[in-house]
Amino acid sequence: MPLVLYNTLTRTKDVFEPLVPGHVGMYVCGPTVYDRAHIGNARPVIVFDVLYRLLKSLYPSVRYVRNITDVDDKINQRAKDSGEPISAITERTTRMFHEDIGALNCLPPDVEPRATAHITQMIAMIERLIAKGHAYAAEGHVLFAVGSMGNYGKLSGRSSDEMIAGARVEVAPYKKDAGDFVLWKPSSPDLPGWESPWGRGRPGWHIECSAMSLEHLGETFDIHGGGQDLVFPHHENEIAQSTCANGAPFARVWLHNGWLMVEGEKMSKSLGNFFTVRDLLDKAPGEAIRLAMLTTHYHQPFDWTNDGLKQAKATLDRLYTALRGVADIDANGYDEAPIEVLAALEDDLNTPLAISHLHELVGALNKATHLEDKARAKGRLLASGHLLGLLHQDPEAWFKGGAAGGPADDEIDALIVARAEARKAKNFAESDRIRNALLDQGVVLEDGPSGTSWKRA
């Protein structure tokens, strides 16, 4: 099965072929580090992590670049409000981002470039744009001239006329065209700035991704991803900058994940439905958050609900229950994901369909009676989970790690021994008393053929 991806540029599902056989380059827009990642920030990170895992399983060499935007007016504003130095804010927020994303079992990218480390490359690119007549300096600013580019607006499917007609903000007087956007702008002494041919200033938003993708992936590369809201203006402008500066095609395939809603409404601070990843990690395992996100196709809007999170947790309980039962069975030699799981992911990253196959695989595992069948089913389930970034934990850790508090592990084990004696003596009143007492403390006992196991609810 060939890998097929929905390309925003062509508006169709296209068969994916790397530019250089066997090598894939992918750039995904990363966070602006001024605050904790919220749940909406997590979606593209998780989605493209699954794509990264899939690509790694299909091609010998994958280079995944995800930037850190550490120069931005929101960061400046935050520093002004709090009095904290900018570098302290960006470093701390970057660290927290890594922690949160790590808890969602996302692999680190191969390269994580920071915007402030690529100012030289940005300035060089802006100079090339001016030299080629695609940009002009005005009042300390440098602007990209959209009129100089023939097919500006192709990605987002809009014409220059439409954009000018739709402009609802006051057009800065130094702009030749209402659609022109900033490549470089002047900085006052209290703001971050770098010396440039146009005076001390700082980059516009879009130029960093053009400069960093060029530096780490070259002029033309395979995949560029991000949230759907970035299609316009961010990605449109990246295309304009890069193709005009480099004189070469830019990203070949554009992927965009859909917006995130919360309980059917747009997430916003004013509605009180705004969550950070950290907030959720305090009440649910990262793996459940990850699974919940993957139950909807990446291209669709995703509705984050408490119920969905509970279901994801229940699904993982079911999967880990099966794995716990075969913990001592060696699945070596069965480390390939079944064809149907691979086929689902290769069809434009159909994670909901892949997850449905996970359910079928766990059913097969539960029904298997022969050792060989169990080993095969276990291996296939684990390999499938690995592609999705799931089922990486030890089942015991999944069940016993749970919420803090409650009785200690050895306390529980002692009570299980006492209960076993009561059951042996047919003293079921006592055995049920012990089980209910533990249940009240959030510990669930399950009697099986090989003894009693427990988990934290």
Place this chain on the structure above:
RNA sequence: GGCCGGGUGGCAGAGUGGCUAUGCAGCGGACUGCAAAUCCGCGUACGUCGGUUCAAUUCCGGCCUCGGCCUCCA
């Protein structure tokens, strides 16, 4: 206003021109001291009105409806 994407069984959520996923919830059964877990069985749903077709939830058109974007929000 312009552009774009949706409307699937109680819920979540894939998919397909005829064979109608998957999970949760529900019902019945097996197993169990009782539970839990697990297994077996049970649900013909695709916004609306037309069209094309031997056959449409799936293709085409109108309508209703929900959501997103339209200069820096992932």
